Amino acid sequence: FAPMTSVPALQRIEGRIRPFCSTTKILNSNDDDDDEDNSGMFDETENMEGNWMKKSTSIDFMPSEMQNSKDDSTYMDVGINGKTFGIGGLSRRMHEAMMVVATKQFPSGIPEELGDVYLLYSMDASAKEAVKVAMDSNGYALNLGDDESMQDEGAWGQIESVSFVDSETGDVIKGEDGSTSYESFTDAIAKGGWEPGDGFSFVVREIPSRKKAMDLEALLKALDPDGTLWDEAKDKGMLLPGDDIGSLKELATDCEQRVNSAPREANDEFNVYRGGTSMGYNVIQRSSLLKASRNPDGSENQKTLLHVMDSLANHGCIIVDLTDEDKSPEVAETMSGMWGATGSFFKQIGEGDAASTIPAMGPAEGVGSSHAMVGYASFKDGDNQFLETRISRTDGSLLPKETSSVIGEEGVKSMVDAFNIMSEVGKDIVRIATAASSDEAGAFVTVGSVVSQDEDSPSIAGLSFEEATVSGVMDEDTQPSDDDIARASILASEAATLLTEEIMDDGKPLSESANIEHDEGQVSMSPHRICRYSNEKGSKRKAKPSEIFGAHTDTTFVTIVPAAAVSGLEVYDEDSLQWYRPELNARKHAKSVDPKGEMDAKFPWHSRYLIVMPGELLQITSRNNIPAAVHRVVAAPETPRLSAPVLLRARPGTKMDVERYMGSLDKADSLLLETNDMKMEDIHSSLQ
Ligand SMILES: O=C(O)CCC(=O)C(=O)O
Numbered sequence: 001f002a003p004m005t006s007v008p009a010l011q012r013i014e015g016r017i018r019p020f021c022s023t024t025k026i027l028n029s030n031d032d033d034d035d036e037d038n039s040g041m042f043d044e045t046e047n048m049e050g051n052w053m054k055k056s057t058s059i060d061f062m063p064s065e066m067q068n069s070k071d072d073s074t075y076m077d078v079g080i081n082g083k084t085f086g087i088g089g090l091s092r093r094m095h096e097a098m099m100v101v102a103t104k105q106f107p108s109g110i111p112e113e114l115g116d117v118y119l120l121y122s123m124d125a126s127a128k129e130a131v132k133v134a135m136d137s138n139g140y141a142l143n144l145g146d147d148e149s150m151q152d153e154g155a156w157g158q159i160e161s162v163s164f165v166d167s168e169t170g171d172v173i174k175g176e177d178g179s180t181s182y183e184s185f186t187d188a189i190a191k192g193g194w195e196p197g198d199g200f201s202f203v204v205r206e207i208p209s210r211k212k213a214m215d216l217e218a219l220l221k222a223l224d225p226d227g228t229l230w231d232e233a234k235d236k237g238m239l240l241p242g243d244d245i246g247s248l249k250e251l252a253t254d255c256e257q258r259v260n261s262a263p264r265e266a267n268d269e270f271n272v273y274r275g276g277t278s279m280g281y282n283v284i285q286r287s288s289l290l291k292a293s294r295n296p297d298g299s300e301n302q303k304t305l306l307h308v309m310d311s312l313a314n315h316g317c318i319i320v321d322l323t324d325e326d327k328s329p330e331v332a333e334t335m336s337g338m339w340g341a342t343g344s345f346f347k348q349i350g351e352g353d354a355a356s357t358i359p360a361m362g363p364a365e366g367v368g369s370s371h372a373m374v375g376y377a378s379f380k381d382g383d384n385q386f387l388e389t390r391i392s393r394t395d396g397s398l399l400p401k402e403t404s405s406v407i408g409e410e411g412v413k414s415m416v417d418a419f420n421i422m423s424e425v426g427k428d429i430v431r432i433a434t435a436a437s438s439d440e441a442g443a444f445v446t447v448g449s450v451v452s453q454d455e456d457s458p459s460i461a462g463l464s465f466e467e468a469t470v471s472g473v474m475d476e477d478t479q480p481s482d483d484d485i486a487r488a489s490i491l492a493s494e495a496a497t498l499l500t501e502e503i504m505d506d507g508k509p510l511s512e513s514a515n516i517e518h519d520e521g522q523v524s525m526s527p528h529r530i531c532r533y534s535n536e537k538g539s540k541r542k543a544k545p546s547e548i549f550g551a552h553t554d555t556t557f558v559t560i561v562p563a564a565a566v567s568g569l570e571v572y573d574e575d576s577l578q579w580y581r582p583e584l585n586a587r588k589h590a591k592s593v594d595p596k597g598e599m600d601a602k603f604p605w606h607s608r609y610l611i612v613m614p615g616e617l618l619q620i621t622s623r624n625n626i627p628a629a630v631h632r633v634v635a636a637p638e639t640p641r642l643s644a645p646v647l648l649r650a651r652p653g654t655k656m657d658v659e660r661y662m663g664s665l666d667k668a669d670s671l672l673l674e675t676n677d678m679k680m681e682d683i684h685s686s687l688q
C-alpha cells in the first residue's frame with residue numbers, strides 16, 4: 001500500500017500547517033470547486049496596480065491533443081506589475097547576456113536590423129520569467145509541452161496592455177510617443193522606445209498552464225519567505241512539515257495539533273460530509289477480518305488489508321457489518337440486547353430511580369490504578385451522562401456490580417457479550433493494521449531465510465543458510481528473494497497476532513501459554529462506557545446541533561463505537577479535512593441490504609454495525625501510518641443519542657517488545673524505539 005500511506009502523511013502535514021497560517025486560501029486547494037481555486041497570493045480581479053491571475057475565459061485555439069486531456073492543463077491570464085517583479089533589472093541582465101553571445105557571433109559588429117530583435121527577446125524573456133515565478137507561487141506551471149515553437153518569443157501567450165512603470169514607485173510613465181499603453185512588446189519597443197532596464201507592466205492571456213502537484217514546503221516558503229512564522233511555530237514546539245513524529249512527546253503534540261485544527265462548528269446530518277467513493281468509506285464484512293480469512297499461507301489478505309488501511313489511515317474509522325450482510329444475524333441480536341439494556345439504564349436514571357443505586361465514578365475496588373474507573377457520572381447539567389463499566393478479570397463479571405440491580409442479570413450478560421464481540425473485532429483490526437505496517441517496513445525480512453530444499457537449486461544447493469553465509473555464497477547485500485518476502489508477511493501477521501493477544505486488554509486473563517512479564521490486575525483496563533448525549537440544557541445551543549463531547553483522540557489501540565440509532569459520532573476525515581459521520585454510512589448500507597426493513601423484527605438496523613477508530617497506541621504500532629482519529633460527539637436538540645463505546649487499551653504490567661511484535665529493531669522508527677521495553681501503562685501515562 002505504499003502510494004496510499006504517503007497520502008495521509010501529506011494530508012496530516014497540511015493539517016499541521018493550519019494553526020499558524022490559516023489566512024491563505026491556497027492551502028485549501030483540496031476544496032472540490034476547482035474553478036474557484038486560482039486565487040491565493042494573487043488577486044482575481046484585473047487591475048494594473050497589483051498582480052493577478054485567473055483562468056482564461058475565451059479559448060478557441062486549444063490544440064487538439066489537449067482538448068480531452070484529463071490532466072490539470074488549463075489556460076491562465078496573468079497580470080504582472082513591473083514594480084513588484086523587478087522586471088526592469090531582469091531585462092537589462094538578459095539583454096547584456098545576449099549581447100555577450102551576439103558579439104562573439106558577429107565579431108565585426110552586430111547587424112543593425114538585429115538590434116530590435118534582441119530588444120524584443122529580452123523583453124519577452126524577462127516577462128516570461130516573471131510569469132513563471134507568479135504561476136509557480138500559485139501552484140501552476142507553464143505547460144509548453146515538447147513543441148519547441150511554443151517556447152518562442154510571443155508564442156507562450158497573448159501579450160496586451162504593456163505599459164512602462166517607474167521601477168521605484170510603480171507609477172505609469174509615458175512612452176516616447178506619449179502613450180501610456182501598448183498592444184504588444186513590438187509596439188512598446190518601436191513606438192514607445194523601450195530599452196532594457198525600463199520597468200514595464202503587462203497582461204498576458206491564454207498561457208498554457210498546468211496545476212502542479214502540491215508541494216507544501218514550497219508553498220510554505222512562498223507564504224513565509226523569511227521563515228518568521230516557521231521559527232515562531234518551532235518555538236512553540238509545533239510539529240512542522242517534514243518533521244517526523246519521533247517521540248511520545250511529539251506524538252502527543254501531533255494529536256493535539258490535529259484536534260485543535262479541526263473546526264468547532266457542527267452541521268446537522270443533512271449537511272455533514274458523507275464520504276467519498278474510495279474503498280475506505282465502504283462497510284467491511286466481519287468475516288473478512290478474521291484470521292481464518294487470511295491467505296492459506298497465513299499472510300494477511302491483500303484486499304482486506306487495503307480496505308482497513310485506507311479506512312483507518314485516511315478516513316479515521318472503519319465500519320464493520322457484524323452480520324456479513326445478514327448471513328449471521330445472531331451477533332446483531334446480542335448487540336440489540338445491549339442496546340435494550342442501555343436504553344433501560346438511562347430511562348431509569350431519568351426517572352430518578354437508578355442514580356442512588358449506582359456508585360459515582362471512582363477507582364474500581366481492589367485496583368491500585370487510578371485509570372481503572374467505574375461508576376456513573378453526569379456533566380453539563382445532565383446533557384452528558386456516562387456509566388463506566390469494566391470486566392472483572394477474576395470472574396468475568398461486570399463492574400460496578402450494582403449495575404445488575406438496574407438492568408437485571410440479562411442486561412448485564414448482554415453487555416459482557418457485546419464487550420467480547422467488540423473487543424474481538426478491535427483485536428482483528430489492530431492485527432491487520434500492525435501486520436501491514438510491519439510488513440511494509442520490511443521488518444521481518446531476512447535475506448536468505450528460505451533456503452530451497454530443491455536438489456536442483458543452482459545457487460546454494462547443498463548448503464544450509466549458515467554455511468552459505470560463511471562460505472560467502474550469500475552476503476548482507478543480497479536482495480531478498482520472493483520467498484524471503486513472502487515469509488516476512490507471514491511473520492508480520494503472526495507477530496501482530498501475538499501483540500493483540502498479549503498487550504491488548506480484552507478483559508480476560510493473559511493466556512497461560514504467553515511467556516511474558518505481566519501484572520495485569522483484577523480489572524480490565526478497557527472500559528465499556530454507556531453514554532447518553534443530549535442537547536437540552538443551555539438554551540443558547542438549542543437551535544442547532546453542537547459539540548457535546550469535544551474533539552479529542554483516545555489513548556487506546558482502537559475505540560469501538562457500536563453504530564447508534566441517532567447519528568452523532570463524528571470523525572475528522574484526514575483525506576477531505578472535514579467532519580464525517582460514519583453512522584450515516586452504516587444507515588445507508590442497512591437500507592441497501594435490507595430496503596424493506598425485514599430484519600427489524602429481530603433487531604434494529606444499527607445493531608449490526610461497529611465503527612472502529614484508531615487510537616494513539618495504534619499510531620505507534622502502525623509506525624505512524626495511521627494517525628489516531630480525531631473525533632467528537634455532536635447532539636441535536638431534542639434528539640438524545642445513546643452510545644456504548646469500548647475503549648481497547650493495554651494490559652497492565654506488559655511491555656512493548658518491538659522485536660516480538662513488530663520485528664527488527666533496525667527497521668523500527670524512533671517512536672517505536674523510544675517505546676521499546678517500556679511498560680504499557682507508562683506509555684499510556686506519558687500520552688495523557
Ligand atoms: O460515544 C461515542 O460515540 C464516542 C465516545 C468517545 O469518543 C469516548 O468515549 O472517548
Ligand SMILES: [Fe+2]
Nearest residue numbers: 553554559631
Ligand atoms: Fe473518544
